[in-house]
Amino acid sequence: DTEVTQTPKHLVMGMTNKKSLKCEQHMGHRAMYWYKQKAKKPPELMFVYSYEKLSINESVPSRFSPECPNSSLLNLHLHALQPEDSALYLCASSQDWGEEANVLTFGAGSRLTVL
Amino acid sequence: GQQVMQIPQYQHVQEGEDFTTYCNSSTTLSNIQWYKQRPGGHPVFLIQLVKSGEVKKQKRLTFQFGEAKKNSSLHITATQTTDVGTYFCAGPSGTYKYIFGTGTRLKVLA
Numbered sequence: 001d002t003e004v005t006q007t008p009k010h011l012v013m014g015m016t017n018k019k020s021l022k023c024e025q026h027m028g029h030r031a032m033y034w035y036k037q038k039a040k041k042p043p044e045l046m047f048v049y050s051y052e053k054l055s056i057n058e059s060v061p062s063r064f065s066p067e068c069p070n071s072s073l074l075n076l077h078l079h080a081l082q083p084e085d086s087a088l089y090l091c092a093s094s095q096d097w098g099e100e101a102n103v104l105t106f107g108a109g110s111r112l113t114v115l
Numbered sequence: 116g117q118q119v120m121q122i123p124q125y126q127h128v129q130e131g132e133d134f135t136t137y138c139n140s141s142t143t144l145s146n147i148q149w150y151k152q153r154p155g156g157h158p159v160f161l162i163q164l165v166k167s168g169e170v171k172k173q174k175r176l177t178f179q180f181g182e183a184k185k186n187s188s189l190h191i192t193a194t195q196t197t198d199v200g201t202y203f204c205a206g207p208s209g210t211y212k213y214i215f216g217t218g219t220r221l222k223v224l225a
Contacts, residue, residue, distance in 0.1 A: 042218050048211040055210070055212055097210050
C-alpha cells in the first residue's frame with residue numbers, strides 16, 4: 001500500500017460546528033504532516049508528527065487541534081472555524097527525515113468550506 | 116524568513132513546445148524536491164536533487180540543481196497535454212519542514 005487516504009473528501013461546516021478530518025497511511029512512515037492550501041497558492045505547513053509526537057506547530061490557531069492516535073493515523077479536529085479557513089487540507093507522510101527518507105506522499109485532500 | 120520563489124507564475128505553451136520553470140531560494144539548500152499538482156489534484160513527488168550542479172532526467176523532464184545550491188530548474192521538452200498542472204519546488208527549512216515554492220502553472224494548448 002503506497003497511499004495516504006484522507007476522509008472526508010469534501011466538508012461543509014458552520015462556524016459553530018465541530019468536525020474532524022482523518023488521514024491514514026500503511027507505509028510504515030514515521031512522520032505525518034498537515035498542510036493547508038488555498039486556491040492558486042503553495043501548500044503551507046501546519047503541523048508535523050514524528051514518531052507519534054508533535055514536532056512542529058507552525059503557530060496555527062487553537063481552533064485547529066491535531067491528534068496522532070497511532071503511527072498510521074492522523075486527525076485534525078476543527079472547532080469554531082472562520083470562513084477564511086476554507087481551503088484544501090492535505091495530509092502527507094514521509095518515511096522519516098534525511099536523504100531519501102524525506103519524500104512527501106500526499107493524500108488527495110479534504111476540501112473544507114466554512115459558512 | 117526563508118523564501119522560495121518560482122518564475123514564471125504562469126506559462127501557456129502550444130503542445131510540442133518546450134517549457135522551463137525556475138526556482139530560487141533565499142538561502143542555500145541541502146537538497147531540493149520537485150512536485151507536480153494536476154488541476155483538482157494533490158502534489159505528487161517527481162524528484163529530489165542533492166548535489167551541487169546535479170542534473171537528472173526523467174524521460175522528457177530535465178531537472179538541475181545550481182552550483183551554489185540556491186536555485187533549480189525544471190525543463191520539459193516537447194510538452195504534451197498530460198503535462199498540464201502546477202509545478203512546485205520545495206526546499207528544507209529545518210527538520211521535517213519543507214518550504215514550497217510559489218509554483219508555476221503550466222497550460223498546454225492542443
